[in-house]
Amino acid sequence: MWGGRFAEGPSAIMREINASIPFDKNLWQQDIEASRAHVAMLGACGIVTSEDAETILGGLGTVAGEYERDGVPEDWDLEDIHMTTESRLAELIGPVAGRLHTARSRNDQVATDFRLWVRDTIDQTDAALEQLQCALVERADEHSASIMPGFTHLQTAQPVTLGHHLMAYFEMIRRDRSRFHDARARLNQCPLGSAALAGTGFPIDREMTAQALGFDAPTANSLDAVSDRDFAMEYLTAAAQCSLHLSRLAEEFVIWASQPFGFVKLPDTLSTGSSIMPQKKNPDAAELVRGHAGRIVGCSTALMVTMKGLPLAYSKDMQDDKPPVFEAANLLGLSIAAMTGMVADCTFVTERMRQAAELGYATATDLADWLVREAGIPFREAHHITGAAVKLAEKNGVALDQLSLDELKAIDARIDERVFAALSVDASVASRASLGGTAPEQVRKQVALARDYLGQRA
Numbered sequence: 441m442w443g444g445r446f447a448e449g450p451s452a453i454m455r456e457i458n459a460s461i462p463f464d465k466n467l468w469q470q471d472i473e474a475s476r477a478h479v480a481m482l483g484a485c486g487i488v489t490s491e492d493a494e495t496i497l498g499g500l501g502t503v504a505g506e507y508e509r510d511g512v513p514e515d516w517d518l519e520d521i522h523m524t525t526e527s528r529l530a531e532l533i534g535p536v537a538g539r540l541h542t543a544r545s546r547n548d549q550v551a552t553d554f555r556l557w558v559r560d561t562i563d564q565t566d567a568a569l570e571q572l573q574c575a576l577v578e579r580a581d582e583h584s585a586s587i588m589p590g591f592t593h594l595q596t597a598q599p600v601t602l603g604h605h606l607m608a609y610f611e612m613i614r615r616d617r618s619r620f621h622d623a624r625a626r627l628n629q630c631p632l633g634s635a636a637l638a639g640t641g642f643p644i645d646r647e648m649t650a651q652a653l654g655f656d657a658p659t660a661n662s663l664d665a666v667s668d669r670d671f672a673m674e675y676l677t678a679a680a681q682c683s684l685h686l687s688r689l690a691e692e693f694v695i696w697a698s699q700p701f702g703f704v705k706l707p708d709t710l711s712t713g714s715s716i717m718p719q720k721k722n723p724d725a726a727e728l729v730r731g732h733a734g735r736i737v738g739c740s741t742a743l744m745v746t747m748k749g750l751p752l753a754y755s756k757d758m759q760d761d762k763p764p765v766f767e768a769a770n771l772l773g774l775s776i777a778a779m780t781g782m783v784a785d786c787t788f789v790t791e792r793m794r795q796a797a798e799l800g801y802a803t804a805t806d807l808a809d810w811l812v813r814e815a816g817i818p819f820r821e822a823h824h825i826t827g828a829a830v831k832l833a834e835k836n837g838v839a840l841d842q843l844s845l846d847e848l849k850a851i852d853a854r855i856d857e858r859v860f861a862a863l864s865v866d867a868s869v870a871s872r873a874s875l876g877g878t879a880p881e882q883v884r885k886q887v888a889l890a891r892d893y894l895g896q897r898a
């Protein structure tokens with residue numbers, strides 16, 4: 441393609457280090473789509489004749505059909521998807537294929553293709569995240585009043601409802617979707633027509649190509665347009681953050697599925713066995729979601745470090761932008777699907793959760809709050825009195841509400857029998873009805889609002 445000024449061809453190592461076709465063949469659909477828009481514009485502007493434009497469009501259709509059927513051939517001599525397609529086009533329609541690259545460079549071409557690819561991926565990610573949210577809302581609704589221990593420091597803190605816990609993840613995913621949405625809005629400008637870096641002398645119509653490709657507008661500055669990869673980094677940082685949320689959820693499943701917890705039975709379809717220990721059912725999918733988060737964060741770091749310190753405009757370092765994005769997109773897609781299946785199909789062992797909530801003195805704060813409310817004791821003092829009650833219960837090996845009234849009165853005479861109503865886990869969660877709190881009525885409100893947001897009112 442550029443042999444004119446060279447006396448010798450590239451060495452084997454040059455061919456290998458230079459070839460991006462092994463990975464950028466992923467862009468073939470976007471590459472054909474952008475070429476179609478470009479040549480239609482060249483025809484409409486009279487830069488190529490309409491017959492030539494038609495011939496090229498027909499040829500591109502044939503190449504697309506071949507790729508669809510047989511895959512994209514990988515010839516390192518042709519470097520990348522852009523040259524691979526152009527060379528096949530030339531084999532099919534002859535020298536007229538050479539007119540396609542008028543007023544265009546691979547620099548604006550790859551920037552355009554890659555934006556289109558990331559845009560499609562964001563749309564797919566958003567749809568997948570919506571499915572995960574639907575699964576979370578369904579299970580949260582089912583378990584709006586199921587009691588489990590809430591933790592801080594992974595120590596039993598206060599009883600919460602399982603629905604409340606699941607809706608916390610719904611909120612994280614809501615923010616993830618909003619980040620992808622923001623990234624998409626900024627991404628949606630068309631670099632095509634920026635050419636190599638400085639624009640072109642041909643009378644092109646950039647509005648026309650931008651519109652044909654579904655962009656909001658052409659990019660404003662050609663130097664920026666060919667050297668900007670913010671859209672890819674924004675996608676990756678949003679993906680990284682999303683993967684962290686999935687990883688935290690996965691970690692909950694790993695803990696909950698362990699025998700000492702026994703809060704959840706994982707679906708067989710998302711677990712594996714052990715080759716030596718017949719009793720085992722391992723949470724591999726959840727563990728891999730947790731592991732993948734590390735790789736996705738790595739992809740995001742990789743591209744940022746690649747971009748750091750690049751002068752304007754295009755440098756070949758930027759060819760390395762694609763592998764981390766492709767890898768992250770693949771890993772994130774798998775992670776979302778795995779967690780959606782896990783949430784939808786797991787069995788929550790609500791009796792175990794309830795027992796655990798009852799065991800860990802989870803209603804100690806309720807006792808302290810009762811002392812403040814009913815006996816007018818300052819909170820710090822109430823905290824101290826409650827600590828003594830917990831100590832006694834622990835010594836006797838009983839739950840707080842299993843201490844006798846006499847035992848409680850011996851700790852503080854201001855306690856009376858009404859306290860027992862506040863010490864059950866049900867009373868505890870029901871009392872936390874502040875906005876966004878764990879009470880079943882609040883969870884049902886959150887679920888209803890979530891359904892409005894999802895546009896799927898029950």
Ligand code: ARG
Nearest residue numbers: 460520546547550754758759
């Ligand atoms: N394969 C290249 C990439 O992905 C296309 C752009 C090549 N541009 C150039 N000036 N060599 O970045």
